[in-house]
Amino acid sequence: MPTKTAAEQREEARAAYDAFVAACPTHRLLARISDKWVSLVLVALADGPRRYNEVARTVASISQKMLTQTLRSLERDGLVSRTVTPSVPVRVDYALTPLGATLLPVMREIKVWAEAHIEEVESARTTYDSAREPAGS
């Protein structure tokens, strides 16, 4: 064993690449907004502030746990603000911050692409599937 095992080399390359990815702003953002719920919650707040339960009703299929967790992470990242009104019962409003609002145009770009091309994607998928499963298993 002169130099390094394949496993060691692989691990090294991986560490280097992970470092590269960690340094790449694009990928950091992607990792951030690619979360299953983030986009849904952002859209739910696009038209103005909403209370916790309003968001919960808008994104009906989200669990309480995931909603809280998603809102917290967005607040942490400065994309959403959380305002507590200490009435009884307490009232909490969530809203996009100015920074969070700048994400909306990006989301719109995505939406434009989706509306223009999603049909193509899905028909490609159908074609691909029917080519592989001509009839019965």
Added chain:
Amino acid sequence: MPTKTAAEQREEARAAYDAFVAACPTHRLLARISDKWVSLVLVALADGPRRYNEVARTVASISQKMLTQTLRSLERDGLVSRTVTPSVPVRVDYALTPLGATLLPVMREIKVWAEAHIEEVESARTTYDSAREPAGS
């Protein structure tokens, strides 16, 4: 029990919302490209066709399993083409399809936002964390 239990109502709302989400092109696309590896693989193919192992080397931290799985799903969706040259050993090239290439501008939008704002996001994160953990646990 006159009408429905809370659980039943919740389930109903959820089903309705899931149907709505399922009908929303934006979200279908988001679900598609929000995959951890998809963006990395697309970027790896941005500059032209690449062989399987070239992609594997570019995206060094991806496992064989995930690479194959990601490429297959992209091929299935018509975003990537797979060309087999039956030499010995066999040679397989992957490339963006014209449809797949139209995603690049969207990715660039994301990149632009990321490069403009990711610093803000991360400093917000630091501020948030330091406010919660002033010193030691």
Added chain:
DNA sequence: CAGTATCCCTCATGATACTG
């Protein structure tokens, strides 16, 4: 070279119950 097949395990998420 370009995969496929298998095992295994962690983590993300959901369901449920409780609280200020």
Added chain:
DNA sequence: CAGTATCATGAGGGATACTG
């Protein structure tokens, strides 16, 4: 109302070995 805490599960993903 707006959460927190706990438990359970199952799908995503990694490591490894084998193949045409």
